[in-house]
Amino acid sequence: MSTAAKPTPVEARLATLDLPRGGAFAPARAEALARLGAMGLPGRRDEYWRWTDPASLNAPAAIPAKPLEINDEAPVFDTVDRVKLVFVDGVFDAAASDAPELAGVEISRLAEAADLHWAAGLYGALETAGQKPVARPFAALNTAAATDGVLIRVTGRAARPINLIYVHNSEVSDPILHHVIKLEEGAELTLLETGPAGARFNKVMEVDVAKAARFHHIRVQGRDHERRAITHIFARVGEAALFKSFTLTANGMLTRNECVIDIVGNDAMAHVAGAALGDGATGAFLHDDTVFVTHGAERGESRQVFKKVLKHGAVGTFQGKILVKPGAQKTDGYQISQSLLLDDDSQFLAKPELEIYADDVKCSHGSTTGAIDETALFYLRSRGVPMEEAVALMVISFVADALGEIEDEGLRDEIQSRLEAWLARHRG
């Protein structure tokens, strides 16, 4: 009889993984493993998991999820001139991808990175910095165990966006991807992410935005009813740099998107926005946006704009924080989280936090929850607009502020059309 103690949740989780060995990132992976061991996997009693049960993310194996066959609409961003990089169930598919060539951009694959790689000093570094003051165990797990991902270094202005496409084929796929993106001084890149990736998806993206560089990120999670995802963005934003991220989430059993932004240079700007459309009738829908913006420099501007439309028992969660460090004077921090509950079964749970240690700042947050405005609905109906169309109009105007954070008009229109299509599919 073995007398070995019952494995801890971390041990049980690691036992199912084939941890990558050697290479440029081995030291960073070893440190991440130690971090994970020290912090353990989260539980419901953890303050930052009070509203989202991490059990299915902690479990050694992913709960099987059937990939959704989509025949009723073209893939997202299909008409956009872009460089496609395709991952099928977490494995890079060179045949399905475009040649990774783009002027002013250096692209390599994490799984094939050379022993001396420019990203060696960056891989896991922003994740490590983002572990304080709040532990993010799934990100540490990712750094230790990620099997693939892209390493992108931008030195100029990228002429075309890069599109990371995550295909979900296998019912039991459980991919862990880790991307590192470095924008050198004055560089610019638009990164698109689309697709559900797997039955369960753990993704970390570390983004280092140097002086006067500009980074645009637009992500469409889904459509897939059954997948579960935990994603992290760790961004460091330098002087006069710009970081912008927008996420559209439609469907998915459980999605937790964490975004950790550290503003380190003066006059920097960071905007994070999200629109989540949840219909619990497809199984379950839980969407969790957890954002932490730290202002560590002067005259920084940050915006968090999150909108959720929920029905049939869907649950939306928002945990947002603005931390203004001592000396980060003239900071302008803004945060809004709003939720539209289309029926009586859905829930919205929010914790919009401010922690401020500098006096000459302007920080505010707002949060509202409620049903569709009956008066406005009545107005539309009295003008002859059919009920369903009136609701759709109200929903679109409700999420408009979040969509407004997408600078490129073409991309914004694309997102809006997806949103309208979702509404058409989820009537009643």
Place this chain on the structure above:
Amino acid sequence: MNQELDIREGVDRETVETVVNMGSYKYGWDTDIEMDYAPKGISEDIVRLISAKNAEPEWMLAWRLDAYRRWVGMAQPDWALLKVPAIDYQDLYYYARPKSMETKPKSLDEVDPKLLATYEKLGIPLKEQLILAGVEGAEHIVEGERQVAVDAVFDSVSVGTTFKDKLAEAGVIFCSISEAIKEHPELVKKYLGSVVPQSDNFFATLNSAVFSDGSFVYVPPGTRCPMELSTYFRINAENTGQFERTLIICDRGAYVSYLEGCTAPKRDTAQLHAAVVEIVVLEDAEVKYSTVQNWFPGDEEGKGGIYNFVTKRADCREARAKVMWTQVETGSAITWKYPSCILRGDESQGEFYSIAIANNFQQADTGTKMIHLGRDTRSRIVSKGISAGQAQNTYRGLVSMHPRAKNSRNYTQCDSLLIGDKCGAHTVPYIEVKNNSSRVEHEATTSKVDDDQLFYCRARGMDEEEAVALVVNGFCREVLQALPMEFAMEAQSLVAISLEGSVG
């Protein structure tokens, strides 16, 4: 400092006080009254002793012991944004009362004159002092004017209650909780611990085990309490934790306004205060509970000061019950306080108006909980936090709309003001909405004192401190207006006093 306060002929009293108060805590003195201490530390024996000293019935002792046994297994909470120095619970006194109170005075004439002098310094109006002192005809003098009934708590034992007859006429019971345990056991048994259960939280459980005294109010059905009820708390003996227990029951259709104000003498050793206030509001009844908390905040270097860990909760148990918390928190080194409303009855209402000022090294983590359980319930939160010096000020709140709380509303406004670049202002609201017919709105802003407004005031000849006080008073206006008259004036000057030395 005591003797310097004596007023010489020809010298304006206020002048003397102003001079004396410069740079030090206004109420930083103590009265030399012999104290009767229980031994230091907490144990079942101490709990038994406290119960015995109050001559409590067996059921009360059993209740306390139950709480104590639960408390032993609990840990001090650490989730607040506070740096709390380690508290040695075995190094505190859990019971202290003036020696002259060992046998209760037959009449107020027997009250220690020094105690009466204490009330004078506390600013208890002269007329009420006359009544407290038992001067013949005093009741008559006050007739026709606005009346306030005072149940003064000096350290741990209530020493006297005024206006008792007048209240008795209306059927209102206003007495110390120890008296209520003896005189009205059926009410105490029914309601004590029904809003804040024995094991609610670490500090409330401690209080349940060792509470020494406090106030009890019962307003019978359909009665409008004929006067504002008021309690003055004072912490006076060094190292004596104060564990007040207040229980207010407002029966159907009744109304009462309760004022609580406190000051404490200056001491180097930090003092622990863990009070519990329970309010039960029945159908169509309304309770207003107003607090001005001005305990010793510690000196300019952050030395000393009161640790204030308070549990206050109101239960709107039946339909259309209403409760309104108003607080002005300017004192204490550490404030941990969340007056809450359980809106259980349909159409019940809860309101919370708060000003929290933290200066020098003060730390405040305060806010409210609005738990909407009934249909058509309403709540409103207005919180104004002011941080100066090196202080940290946090608003922490919860608004929860349960699935059954259809058609409910909440509006929350919490604003923070920062004075100086070494302090902190934080907001930690929790919002939980579980039905869609309810509407929840939350707004928060953080800013500094507006330069244009300051400049305007300065240009009109105000010095910087006056100008800041004026601007801050404007910032707090909404809350100050919610206070009863008696408190509003005091609170306004308190705002200015609390910010002394924060500019320039």
